[in-house]
Amino acid sequence: MSKEPVAVVGIGQTRHVAARKDVSIAGLVREAALRALEDAQLTWADIDAVVIGKAPDFFEGVMMPELYLADALGAVGKPMLRVHTAGSVGGSTALVAANLIAARVHGTVLTLAFEKQSESNAMWGLSLPVPFQQPLLAGAGGFFAPHVRAYIRRTGAPDTIGSLVAYKDRRNALKNPYAHLHEHDLTLEKVQASPMLWDPVRYSETCPSSDGACAMVLTGRAGADRAPHPPAWVHGGAMRSEPTLFAGKDAVSPRAGRDCAADVYRQAGITDPRREIDVVEMYVPFSWYEPMWLENLGFAEEGGGWKLTESGVTELDGDLPVNPSGGVLSTNPIGASGMLRFAEAALQVRGQAGEHQVAGARRALGHAYGGGSQFFAMWLVGAEPPAT
Amino acid sequence: MREVAIVAFGQSDHVPDSAAVSEVEMLMPVLNDVLGQAALKAGEIDFVCSGSSDYLAGRAFSFTMALDGVGAWPPVSESHVEMDGAWALYEAWVKLLTGEADTALVYSYGKSSPGDLREVLTRQLDPYYMAPLWPDSVALAALQAQALFDAGAADERALAGVAARSRTDAAANPHAQLRGEHPMGEHVVAPLRRGDCPPIGDGAAAVILAAGDTARGLCDRPAWIRGIDHRIEAHALGVRDLTDSPSTRLAAERAGAFERPVDTAELHAPFTSQEIVLRRALRLGDEVTINPSGGALAANPMMAAGLIRLGEAAARIQRGESRRALAHATSGPCLQQNLVAVLEGE
Numbered sequence: 001m002s003k004e005p006v007a008v009v010g011i012g013q014t015r016h017v018a019a020r021k022d023v024s025i026a027g028l029v030r031e032a033a034l035r036a037l038e039d040a041q042l043t044w045a046d047i048d049a050v051v052i053g054k055a056p057d058f059f060e061g062v063m064m065p066e067l068y069l070a071d072a073l074g075a076v077g078k079p080m081l082r083v084h085t086a087g088s089v090g091g092s093t094a095l096v097a098a099n100l101i102a103a104r105v106h107g108t109v110l111t112l113a114f115e116k117q118s119e120s121n122a123m124w125g126l127s128l129p130v131p132f133q134q135p136l137l138a139g140a141g142g143f144f145a146p147h148v149r150a151y152i153r154r155t156g157a158p159d160t161i162g163s164l165v166a167y168k169d170r171r172n173a174l175k176n177p178y179a180h181l182h183e184h185d186l187t188l189e190k191v192q193a194s195p196m197l198w199d200p201v202r203y204s205e206t207c208p209s210s211d212g213a214c215a216m217v218l219t220g221r222a223g224a225d226r227a228p229h230p231p232a233w234v235h236g237g238a239m240r241s242e243p244t245l246f247a248g249k250d251a252v253s254p255r256a257g258r259d260c261a262a263d264v265y266r267q268a269g270i271t272d273p274r275r276e277i278d279v280v281e282m283y284v285p286f287s288w289y290e291p292m293w294l295e296n297l298g299f300a301e302e303g304g305g306w307k308l309t310e311s312g313v314t315e316l317d318g319d320l321p322v323n324p325s326g327g328v329l330s331t332n333p334i335g336a337s338g339m340l341r342f343a344e345a346a347l348q349v350r351g352q353a354g355e356h357q358v359a360g361a362r363r364a365l366g367h368a369y370g371g372g373s374q375f376f377a378m379w380l381v382g383a384e385p386p387a388t
Numbered sequence: 389m390r391e392v393a394i395v396a397f398g399q400s401d402h403v404p405d406s407a408a409v410s411e412v413e414m415l416m417p418v419l420n421d422v423l424g425q426a427a428l429k430a431g432e433i434d435f436v437c438s439g440s441s442d443y444l445a446g447r448a449f450s451f452t453m454a455l456d457g458v459g460a461w462p463p464v465s466e467s468h469v470e471m472d473g474a475w476a477l478y479e480a481w482v483k484l485l486t487g488e489a490d491t492a493l494v495y496s497y498g499k500s501s502p503g504d505l506r507e508v509l510t511r512q513l514d515p516y517y518m519a520p521l522w523p524d525s526v527a528l529a530a531l532q533a534q535a536l537f538d539a540g541a542a543d544e545r546a547l548a549g550v551a552a553r554s555r556t557d558a559a560a561n562p563h564a565q566l567r568g569e570h571p572m573g574e575h576v577v578a579p580l581r582r583g584d585c586p587p588i589g590d591g592a593a594a595v596i597l598a599a600g601d602t603a604r605g606l607c608d609r610p611a612w613i614r615g616i617d618h619r620i621e622a623h624a625l626g627v628r629d630l631t632d633s634p635s636t637r638l639a640a641e642r643a644g645a646f647e648r649p650v651d652t653a654e655l656h657a658p659f660t661s662q663e664i665v666l667r668r669a670l671r672l673g674d675e676v677t678i679n680p681s682g683g684a685l686a687a688n689p690m691m692a693a694g695l696i697r698l699g700e701a702a703a704r705i706q707r708g709e710s711r712r713a714l715a716h717a718t719s720g721p722c723l724q725q726n727l728v729a730v731l732e733g734e
């Protein structure tokens with residue numbers, strides 16, 4: 001028995017800001033969920049199950065908050081699953097929801113991911129106490145900066161590449177009304193002159209800390225037939241994980257990321273991702289991760305990712321636009337960031353990305369990663385239903 | 389729909405304080421146990437899914453340590469739920485249904501000993517209206533027990549009967565934390581006495597799932613999952629009838645539990661009063677063997693106790709002691725969220 005094709009028929013996200021003091025946690029998730037339902041022209045009664053994801057519970061100080069959010073998300077009397085796979089969680093959550101449709105367990109599923117980081121301090125929430133970690137690894141930037149330095153040493157990339165990515169993503173964000181950062185006055189010189197946080201990652205090359213949520217309504221073929229707007233179809237989806245630290249780990253281009261992409265491309269029948277994929281929403285919390293992931297995901301040969309960035313290929317009007325939404329560098333409610341990548345990929349192939357729409361986007365990749373570059377979740381969505 | 393079975397189950401000894409071992413060290417023997425039962429290596433498993441809680445571990449991303457222990461190299465297809473392992477099993481079951489995997493390793497673990505569990509669980513409540521009052525888990529269960537008394541559905545004697553039966557049965561369970569007769573003791577929060585409450589402790593459990601003929605090849609008597617479903621109720625206790633568990637009943641209906649009688653039920657009822665609520669919701673008569681393992685009243689490792697109910701039910705089917713068993717898991721205050729599975733032999 002073949003799997004049921006999975007369609008994205010509703011997408012909603014909140015306005016992302018540093019602190020959404022106007023809403024509770026329940027209000028925040030409900031805002032995204034209602035927008036997704038409205039987009040799909042469905043009501044709570046049409047939803048069979050809710051799959052919710054977020055990063056560590058310490059970020060809000062609520063243990064297993066899905067229990068409290070059951071009412072706000074219309075889940076009472078329904079199945080509710082809570083996924084947590086570190087930074088990749090927004091992507092993993094969407095994939096768990098998609099499997100419920102693919103396996104024909106449910107007909108229509110609401111999936112949602114959120115983080116309300118203003119409730120605490122995410123950087124210190126991620127700084128583990130001794131003896132789990134050395135005391136100098138303040139926040140995620142402290143963990144990833146050495147991997148970036150390794151990439152630069154390995155590839156000989158010019159030290160300005162990171163600033164090009166940041167400047168591009170922050171300018172793309174100006175076209176995305178939901179993005180957290182709208183820095184109208186930003187110049188490349190300002191990015192390059194911003195304070196150094198974790199060498200070589202500067203302040204303007206670092207993701208913000210955001211409050212926000214993202215929701216999608218997933219359904220099967222029958223649901224897609226009834227949908228008011230063109231759906232995005234899931235052509236492939238996969239998760240891969242590897243240990244945090246071990247002798248022989250390639251922290252610059254982790255094998256789990258390569259394997260995950262290869263699995264997705266196999267499912268989607270992609271043999272030349274650079275040519276066959278029109279737009280990529282990848283998880284770039286620190287600017288240098290764009291060239292690193294371009295190589296890891298097979299869009300460039302090893303050592304060649306920075307050349308794509310430098311030559312403008314990843315610009316909004318380039319040959320392979322990366323993060324037209326402004327990406328994680330412009331909006332980072334951690335638990336939701338992966339789902340935002342998945343949802344923005346879907347918006348592109350639905351032709352609904354507004355000012356940051358890539359003309360003629362037919363196939364888009366959504367990518368998320370988490371932990372110590374060890375958890376990966378990806379999906380490839382298309383404007384056409386998958387061949388069955 | 390694809391047939392999926394539990395082919396192996398293992399659990400740690402559940403102890404009040406496992407300070408001498410880390411979570412990974414607690415988990416590793418259990419993983420090795422189930423892999424050994426199925427004669428599989430970790431790398432031969434198609435999908436891995438686990439359940440645990442950062443709040444119990446006291447650190448973010450605590451599950452990454454356990455994954456290191458699994459030996460996720462080469463990289464594995466893997467996921468994690470911040471829920472009891474019973475829901476990790478559910479996610480794995482769905483994965484097997486899609487046909488993307490034929491085998492899955494499911495595990496979960498929890499250490500309550502490093503903190504004050506009753507206080508920690510208050511952080512699970514509505515952060516605006518309930519958590520600031522710090523109502524602890526025993527106090528909330530006591531409200532439920534009192535509601536049951538007020539409705540004439542139970543009394544202290546009935547509760548004591550549940551406690552005595554559970555711990556007597558647990559005498560035959562080498563993993564249980566409380567085994568044999570145990571005094572009911574003083575009220576902890578009236579009307580619940582010490583004997584009505586679960587032991588607080590640390591433990592881990594693991595299960596291997598397999599589909600169709602793969603399951604038959606891995607195990608002489610696979611415990612087939614004939615149905616599995618889970619449902620959640622409102623969070624605010626004031627809008628719920630605490631003497632009933634409609635989410636359990638609905639999950640049981642969807643799992644097909646009422647299509648034919650079960651002979652055994654493993655119910656995840658941490659408090660004696662909750663077993664009575666669940667039996668009423670599931671319409672389980674005296675002819676059904678309830679919690680032959682001793683249940684959560686004998687060992688209640690957070691995040692694992694629900695998965696253990698599924699494992700215990702499967703193990704009974706594998707031993708030929710049950711033909712059709714119901715397994716139940718719960719999460720949240722006063723049985724807010726419930727999962728029901730129906731397991732059968734060939």
